[in-house]
Amino acid sequence: MAFLNLPGLGQVHYHEYGTGAKPMLAFHGYGMTGRQFEVLQKSILTDYRVYSFDHFFHGKTQISGWSEQQILAGMPKNMMRAYLEEWFKQHGHQRISLMAYSIGANLALVLIEEFAEWIDEVILMAPDGLSVYKGFNFLMHNAAGKLLFKTVTKSNWLAPGVLKGLRRVRFIDDSLYKIAYSEMDTPQKRLDVYYTLNLIKQLQPNIVKVTDEINRHNIKCHLIFGKHDMLFPKSSAADFIQRLNNPLVHEVPLGHWLVTSQLDEHLVNYKL
Numbered sequence: 001m002a003f004l005n006l007p008g009l010g011q012v013h014y015h016e017y018g019t020g021a022k023p024m025l026a027f028h029g030y031g032m033t034g035r036q037f038e039v040l041q042k043s044i045l046t047d048y049r050v051y052s053f054d055h056f057f058h059g060k061t062q063i064s065g066w067s068e069q070q071i072l073a074g075m076p077k078n079m080m081r082a083y084l085e086e087w088f089k090q091h092g093h094q095r096i097s098l099m100a101y102s103i104g105a106n107l108a109l110v111l112i113e114e115f116a117e118w119i120d121e122v123i124l125m126a127p128d129g130l131s132v133y134k135g136f137n138f139l140m141h142n143a144a145g146k147l148l149f150k151t152v153t154k155s156n157w158l159a160p161g162v163l164k165g166l167r168r169v170r171f172i173d174d175s176l177y178k179i180a181y182s183e184m185d186t187p188q189k190r191l192d193v194y195y196t197l198n199l200i201k202q203l204q205p206n207i208v209k210v211t212d213e214i215n216r217h218n219i220k221c222h223l224i225f226g227k228h229d230m231l232f233p234k235s236s237a238a239d240f241i242q243r244l245n246n247p248l249v250h251e252v253p254l255g256h257w258l259v260t261s262q263l264d265e266h267l268v269n270y271k272l
Contacts, residue, residue: 001060004090006052006082009075010064014053021086022120024097025087026052027104029126029259030196031182033059036259037099038166043267045124048097051087056102059191063199071195074202080110084118097121101259103128103197109205116213120271121220126229126258127204130237140201152184153194167255208227211243221247224263226254228231 004012015034016116018024024044028036034052038042040153062069070158084096094135100108112119124130139143152159167174184190214221221244225234235252241247252258252266 004083004086006079006086009079009082010056010066011062012053012056012083013060014051015098016051018048018050020045020047020049021095022048023091023094024050024099024121025084025108026050026098026099028052028055029104029109029235030055030193031058032101032259036101037203039259039261040264040267041269043264044099050099051091051101053083056243057195057196060150072198074148075199077110077113077200077204080107080203081114083107084115092220093118095120097123099123099125100127101125102256103200105129106200106203106205109207109210110203112210112213112219113206116217116219118143118177120221121222122214123222123224125224125263126226126232126256127237128232129203130232130240131208134265140197143272149194149197154187156187158188172242207240211240215243215245222250223247223265224250224252224258226256226258227251228255230257231256 002014002016004014006012013034016039017035026034026037028034034054035051037052052140066205095118098108098111099122102125105124106129108122108124109127112122128133139149140146184193212221223234223237223241225232225233225237234249241249248270250266250270252263254260254262
């Protein structure tokens with residue numbers, strides 16, 4: 001069991017796996033843990049040694065000394081520097097790669113802003129952070145949205161009703177409904193959603209800076225999208241893709257639930 005002690009934040013638990021020699025830091029999606037990428041046995045884990053972090057309010061990672069008011073204000077971007085600084089202290093300064101899925105991409109993209117000269121490759125799967133997602137932006141930064149999110153969090157019946165309504169008007173599909181419902185069916189799960197999304201709401205990457213750094217340092221950049229993903233589809237990343245010199249863009253016949261054994265088979269074919 002391994003941890004990073006991040007000053008002013010808390011203790012971040014990370015998982016270490018893979019038979020390769022190249023170090024890769026990884027950030028999972030909501031409701032998962034750092035074990036999420038273990039299914040990529042054939043495509044990623046043969047070449048990389050993955051160090052995959054549990055997000056706060058996930059797994060064994062624990063925030064320390066933060067009041068609810070601080071959590072709801074969000075974690076400042078500059079605190080992300082501690083992830084890599086503390087990892088370097090444990091494992092030595094060396095070149096790394098990054099991998100992230102869904103909301104975890106925000107953390108990886110912020111690290112690119114600060115540490116691009118240390119990064120060889122980045123693999124982003126169904127990534128958040130490449131454009132403004134209106135739903136999250138409404139809940140995190142609009143007064144009415146914040147009130148709605150807080151109300152839903154504290155209600156035993158409102159969350160299912162809201163999700164059913166979103167599915168009815170086709171704002172989300174059946175797969176997203178099932179994912180969201182499974183993460184909001186108890187008071188503790190709803191509170192974890194509320195705290196997680198508020199904690200990371202300031203981790204909004206500067207896309208101009210990120211793409212400039214990727215291009216300047218010739219970072220190999222894989223972008224992987226689900227053809228049926230309604231949350232973060234390829235179309236939402238068009239501006240980001242256009243700004244890159246040599247992006248490697250892949251679209252697979254899957255939805256947002258992307259990190260699966262089926263994806264592993266696709267990535268083998270892409271020779272990542």
